Amino acid sequence: MTEVYVLGHNHPDTDAIGSAMSLSYLLNEIYNFKAIPVISQKPDIETRYVLDYFKIPTPAVVRTVANKQIILVDHNEIAQSLADFKNSEVLAIIDHHKLEIETNKPIYLLSEPVGATATIIYFKYKELGISIPAKIAGLMLSAIISDTLLLKGPTTTEKDCVAYQDLADISGVADVDRYGTEMLKAGAVINNNTPEDFINGDVKEYFIQGKRIRIAQVYVTDMAPVLEKITDIKNEMNKHISKNYCDLFMFVMTDILKINSMIVVLGDERAIVEQAFSTKLAHDMCYQPGVVSRKKQIIPLLIKAFLAK
Structure with missing residues (x-):
């Protein structure tokens, strides 16, 4: 058979x-x-x-x-x-x-x-x-x-x-x-997560207008424990960017109770995120109320911004 x-x-x-x-x-x-x-x-x-x-x-x-x-x-x-x-x-x-x-x-x-x-x-x-x-x-x-x-x-x-x-x-x-x-x-229990776990867990890669985009996402009930590790998380993101030639790396912390996200943005194409979300990054981050979906609320905006370049 x-x-x-x-x-x-x-x-x-x-x-x-x-x-x-x-x-x-x-x-x-x-x-x-x-x-x-x-x-x-x-x-x-x-x-x-x-x-x-x-x-x-x-x-x-x-x-x-x-x-x-x-x-x-x-x-x-x-x-x-x-x-x-x-x-x-x-x-x-x-x-x-x-x-x-x-x-x-x-x-x-x-x-x-x-x-x-x-x-x-x-x-x-x-x-x-x-x-x-x-x-x-x-x-x-x-x-x-x-x-x-x-x-x-x-x-x-x-x-x-x-x-x-x-x-x-x-x-x-x-x-x-x-x-x-x-x-x-x-699924939101992240007490033992290492920085590597955060950026390599729920992660998807996309190619948009010839650019390699990597978006990792973690679902939490409290962002504070993740934010405490944010410097180490950003270091791991930068290592991945250097090693794998990633043009844009986004790490999305999503609060499943409050339905909002904090997004860390690194890479040569980071400015495209500011354009896509009509925002300014502060310390490589931006807060996005109501944003929880890569598929519907992040990727479409990135595609639109890249096409407008």
């Missing part, structure tokens, strides 16, 4: 892993091939909490997809996938981010402007009439909670709200709001 890897982005979060696992289950129900959910790195603290809560084994970690047939979930940019990605055969992409990828042949593409890739997959289950097991529902529910910040984030849509309620019922979680709050808080 043909094996197909289902893979989320590097530094996988709850939506990347939950979507890979839930899509694999769906594909195995309807197609005559073996869909295998895989990850490129170990789960983060939040996703570990989810997998433990629902008693679900962690997907296998793979370091290469060369000569494999793959389906991408929750991403489509080469910079966010494994290094030998170009040596694989992409069969399909299911994603909720801006489109960047080029393929050498037509593929199946399902992209919607919703809060989580898991929402797209949930509606595909409904469309095909496939029953969702409680544990898979719990995974998709958790992915939606994570990416929409418990439906409070700016990327939340009506479809996310519908999926959230239906999946909550199927999963059997008695108090879903309480579960979601505890899940987000678990």
